[in-house]
Amino acid sequence: MRAVYVEKPHSYEVTDMPEPEPGPDEVLVRVKACSFCGSDTHLIEGKMPGVIYPLIPGHEWTGEVVSTGELVEEFSPGDRVATESHAGCGRCRNCVRGFYTICENYGRKPLHRQIGMTANGGFAQLCAVPVKLLHRLPGDMPFTTGTLMTTAGTAIVGLETCGIETGDRVLIYGAGAIGLLTMQFARFLGAGDVCIVDTLPSRLEVAKKLGAEITVHAGTEDLDMILAERGWKGGADLAVEAAGVGALQAECIRRVRRGGRVLLLGITAGEEPPAPLNRFSLDQLTLYGIRGEGDYSVERAVRAYESGRIDSSPINTHVFQLEEFEKGFEVFSGKKDNAIKVVLEC
Ligand SMILES: [Zn+2]
Ligand SMILES: [Zn+2]
Structure with missing residues (x-):
């Protein structure tokens, strides 16, 4: 072969x-x-x-x-x-x-x-x-x-592990496949606004097409201002790192509200820049990491697609x-x- x-x-x-x-x-x-x-x-x-x-x-x-x-x-x-x-x-x-x-x-x-x-x-x-x-x-x-079912499984397990709640404001860094699928499944599972951040305009276009409420171009747009205008007082309920960039892991910690949750989905190439870890005790944040799909999530992803509500x-x-x-x-x-x-x- x-x-x-x-x-x-x-x-x-x-x-x-x-x-x-x-x-x-x-x-x-x-x-x-x-x-x-x-x-x-x-x-x-x-x-x-x-x-x-x-x-x-x-x-x-x-x-x-x-x-x-x-x-x-x-x-x-x-x-x-x-x-x-x-x-x-x-x-x-x-x-x-x-x-x-x-x-x-x-x-x-x-x-x-x-x-x-x-x-x-x-x-x-x-x-x-x-x-x-x-x-x-x-x-x-x-x-x-x-072939997307495997990645969709990872998105599903990530969101379920950190207990996504109805109406959650979700901030996602990275509009690659895992970020876009996480955005779609966050909405599928009941999130309110979902904001996705990337440096590539073409990817933000796809995010919009797939249903993202807010898209932000990291190089040229002011994320804080856009979220404030949208009424995201205090930050996101849940911030997701889906780009595999160490600096964005730290950004996620900065951008959640007091009591917020951070989910790390991306795998970085090894870099581990400083992060504001004090927030975890001061503001009682919770950090979640997951590895791959598991939890029968690929089977469940297939069923979600079969429902016709995700494309x-x-x-x-x-x-x-x-x-x-x-x-x-x-x-x-x-x-x-x-x-x-x-x-x-x-
Ligand atoms: Zn993979
Ligand atoms: Zn084992």
């Missing part, structure tokens, strides 16, 4: 690889679409903690079931599926309590696997994964749209073929040609 093989940071190629064999509780999937995530950029650049090289990357993908292991009864050949990436060990303290995306055995094979990070992923024609990672994709949802199609701006991995990666990581999500058809 053809696949993207990353030997080590900065060293990758599209090449022939042996076809994977599904184990007893695994499913062999013909990959139809796989999208780039910010953490794939970190992976290629050697800045993603926990990655085990060499590997086939790709953790946001969809496909069609080819065959199933002897213990699998949930799926049959031809079924369309979306995926999540964390296959927890199932027996550590966190897994037993349901928090398998923070498995204590992360990276310890064969106990644990994160597809596309510690084990081969979806930038390939075929991928074999444990059945517990798969969710049925509705027949009318394009495979390219389906994220403008987020998938570019589609290339698997053989064009390098071009796709350059367009995605360089945010060229107003790229947000770049998907490869495999």
Whole structure:
């Protein structure tokens, strides 16, 4: 099969690889679409903690079931599926309590696997994964749209973890895929105003199209003034860092009201600038961080889309073929040609 093989940071190629064999509780999937995530950029650049090289990357993908292991009864050949990436060990303290995306055995094979990070992923024609990672994709949802279900799951778990409340004023830094999906699901879950901040006008346009009440261009517009005019007295109820920028993590802490909540979704490339942590005691703030999707959120994301109340199609701006991995990666990581999500058809 053809696949993207990353030997080590900065060293990758599209090449022939042996076809994977599904184990007893695994499913062999013909990959139809796989999208780039910010953490794939970190992976290629050697800045993603926990990655085990060499590997086939790709953790946001969809496909069609080819065959199933002897213990699998949930799926049959031809079924369309979306995926999540964390296959927890199932027996550590966190897994037993349901928090398998923070498995204590992360990276310890064969106990644990994160597809596309510690084990081969979806930038390939075929991928074999444990059945517990798969969710049925509705027949009318394009495979390219389906790749967003993994990211949508992360947005859902983040918002639910910090207890989003009806009418919440939500401030989101970053109008990339995770920020835009968090904006859409905040509204879906009952938020009041949602304000999204970015430096790229094209992304703010998409945010508007997808329903953001307020969009703010970080370089030219005065966020404080805009929020004051809108009546956001004291700051946001919830501020979300969705850009993966350390300085914006600190901004989130500054921008919430007394008693507010901060949610960190982005993964930074390692920088940790000073943050006004005193506010946590003075103003009784609460900080939440979540790792990946989990909590059956990919399945729930699919159902939310099936309701017809969410359409994220403008987020998938570019589609290339698997053989064009390098071009796709350059367009995605360089945010060229107003790229947000770049998907490869495999
Ligand atoms: Zn991702
Ligand atoms: Zn575990």
